[in-house]
Amino acid sequence: MKKWSSLLFLCTLVISSPAAIRLPAVLSSNMVLQQQSTVKLWGWSSPGEKIAITTSWNNKTDSVKGTRDANWQVSIQTPAAGGPYTITIWGSNTNTPIVLENVLIGEVWVCSGQSNMEWNYYNKLPDIGAELPTAYNSNIRFFHIPKTTAVYPQDDCAAKWTVCDSNTLKFFSAVGYFFGKKLNKELNVPIGLINSSWGGTPAEVWTPDSKVITDAELKAAAAKQQADARWPITPGYTYNAMIAPLVNYAIAGSIWYQGESNTGTSATYSKLFTTMIDSWRKAWNKEFPFYYVQIAPFKYGTPLIGALLREQQTKAMAHPQTGMVVITDLVEDTSNIHPANKHDVGARLANWALHDTYKKEGIVYKSPMYKSMEVKKGKVYLSFDNAPTGLMAKGKTITEVYVAGSDQQFYPAEAKIENNQLVVWSKQVKEPVAVRYGFTNTAIGNLFGKEGLPVNNFRTDSW
Template identity: 30%
Template sequence: MKPSLAWLGVLLLLSPCAQARVELPLLFSDGAVVQRDRPLPVWGWASPGAKVQVDFDGRSATAKAAADGSWRVELPAHAAGGPYALRVRGDGETVTVQDVLVGDVWLASGQSNMEWPLRETDGAEAEIARADDPQIRHFKVPQSWSEKPQARLTGGAWASASPQAVADFSAVAYYFAQELRKTTGVPIGIIDSSWGGSSIEAWMDPDMLGLDAAALAEKMRQRQAKHDEIAAKTQALTARWQAPPAQDADWTVAGLDESDWADIRVPALWETQGYAGMDGVAWYRATFELSAREAKGDLELGLGQIDDDDIAWVNGQRIGGMERSWNVPRVYKVPAAVLRPGLNTIAVKVTDTGGNGGIGGSAAQVYLQPAGGQRRPLADTWKFRTAGIRVALQDGVNQIDSLLYNQMIRPLQPYPLRGFIWYQGESNAYPGGDQRYRELFAAMIRGWRADWNAPELPFLWAQLANWISAGDTADAQGNVQSPWAVLRESQSATLALPATAQAVIIDVGDADDIHPRDKRTVGHRLALAARHLAYGQKLVYSGPVYRGMTVQDHRAVLSFELQGSTLAVRGGGDEVHGFEIAGADRVFHPAQARIVGATVMVHSSQVPQPAAVRYAWRDNPTDADLSNREGLPASPFRTTEW
């Protein structure tokens, strides 16, 4: 999620025919997995007019390179198996791709929760240690972008699941592949093309977005003008801070003159506080008080999730630091020898290498805890100043229409796939964007399927997990603003497309962290959907799905699609939580709900004539506990879109 982007502006713009040798796309490299039981296109580049021959397990095909050097052949479908060698002869040389398996290939895409590596998840150490399946393979598409569609990836290689490699695999995709390996017995290849913080628009081409070339160019011009305006504001805000300290120690001591320092909220990334597009080094300072007794013992200091590197001091003494760990909560031990009764000073040097920067995470992660004492919050206003920064809004490319599609999706075509898995939506969960998502998402699915010439290629996604966003509000009348709830509804609406399914995960998120660490459950639920849609297995792959409402005796009676399962309450019993009910006045009230057979009966003494019901209609619906007997949660819903 946080690589340097300085090289991204340098793209491979040379014509393929400039290379006087036969070449293959990087997907056709050692260790590749290719799709079974489908015709296999193989393509590449050579000298114009060159004859190219492709051989694979006794099957051959030939082609002549076109004037631009491009060529393509199609080999017949092949059953699962391997390893095999793929040989391509042309331009007087032979290129051999070794250790090729034939199995099922899935494209995994989205933003940071799909990108999230196995090493940063629950149970990672044990899972990495036992990873030993050379028939699970992972290809990571580098984060890259282009203003025009590209034929070549900027990098990437296949890696087999082993303790040496699997830590960097997409965790969701790995657990998904692991289950499919067990149930199908064939090799599974994952192409991971994801970018943290990306919008859905960045993964769509102009046609999917309904933009012609002129409209796209104008939109790019407007975005650039807006970016220039924001960058100018950030530069004006930081212009007063020119000289960094002669040495770090100068800004770590107590009693420093902070009159020229600014105030900043902690925790909160600095981009959200006026410093948009800023990368480089900045400093934070704060103080805390200790009693004489507290100062005699060691102390635990929590500093949130610092993006990306940090060094921390207390009273001028270094007490910890981490590098390239933007998603790791900092917890440092402060020895008693460093502490003093009364006022103590914290100084933190933060280095941001790209993207977001600063002290982030949740308020609960910023604290001090004296030995044997109560934890005390340090989330507050701190002092802040920069010390060597640059302002460039290039990190926003993952939000711009088509830029990621052009460089991270287009070059993958027409590599045959078994299907898609998708985990994205957080960046579009804002008022307006949450409603529009249903149109965009459906258009993207249809567009990607058309790109692969497979109108019903299975498309599976993870619905947004529970989390508390800044947009989640409710007033005294029960009017809720929840962009995550609306975006979940938009995701559910997309199930109207054929060969689609979603994994509902409102029970495995983290209220304080947009990146929940339980990725095993997400991969498992996506795999259940794949086993049904892609492999035709008869199994329950989804929780209850709302189907309709009637009113009986002042109660709303809700019916559900159950896939042959039964309704249940997570944790047991038949009293269900997370429901609200409203009458014609459109004012929602907390409701009592009970499972009665295959229905849920919902009522409230404050609503004698029910008109509408909603369930789990918040960003973080922790009390929502309707599920089926398999433990799969019901999807959030509302009976009417008031």
């Protein structure tokens, strides 16, 4: 009896002992907090425990009590970019505070997608190898989330904030790094980069499952994904584990490089992608900017699926506060789905942010886009947006241009630039009705805006 009484006493002691204050992984030393914002600090404690948070940039202390569910949250104001600072968190039931050190205030971006966002030094990217000798930059911080899944939304993840140096850079997204490096240089503020990416994943897994399974079109498309042991295909699984733990953390915006794994169901991609964007914005309670990369030319096994996916990505640009980077000119080998040039991809994403988010002038960031066409005397005259000083061809002749008549048969076309328009014709098509430029899986065109960015591939038909 005495034995059982002692055991009962120990159990009661354990149950009644106050729990230590705990923070989510994203709140840690070396983090970057979004500048000039209301940011949330949160965590777990004993129910009713009084929590005091002191921030060194203003020496102000905020207090909050742990809820009945043993969690707490407080909102604080951040100043303009700067640091390093400390944040000290005390609990009334604990003797030792949590001290977050080397905290910077700046701009925070989420970097997500599949392998072309995930790829790093260990994928033998020459751009990153060249960076290593001079990689150290205390004003660039990384939060790299390991690949994992969950059936339900999680409130924490296994990661930590680190300072950019030759070691931590090796494991981080190359595209994300080059994006952040340019922002840091041009804005002269600390940059926090959160990498949440997984090669091979379709967009469905980055979208809350409720948004996919309650929509007949999206549900049917998701069901066509082929299972693979290397990555998940179930809607919501990476959102739950790799995005949901972040949604309390204030960010400036997100960059995205994905789409290759959705080429088999391209018809619904724009709807899926914009649904995903909206769900993220709702979760963060912020209409943040979302900049993304159009997939590169590649030898897919089925004709046109790459072109159709790129068309869907172009369509998504109509969604508020989005921007797309065209990279057809950055590809050397269309048999490789992973173009090696990540530097220019990251830089082009940064240019979108610098102009649209940070209102920097004089930045070339939009590729020319097909606007309209007119047929006159057997020739098609095409006009473009985002080409203020006109078009140019890199080469003697303009390539990857096709024209068709009402029979819907496309023929290689001749083309020239005239008065800032593209003029297209073919002796085989007397009465043209449609033009396509670069509208194949592997096309690498040579038509550019005079500002230097490639013209987006397009078709004027819907056949």
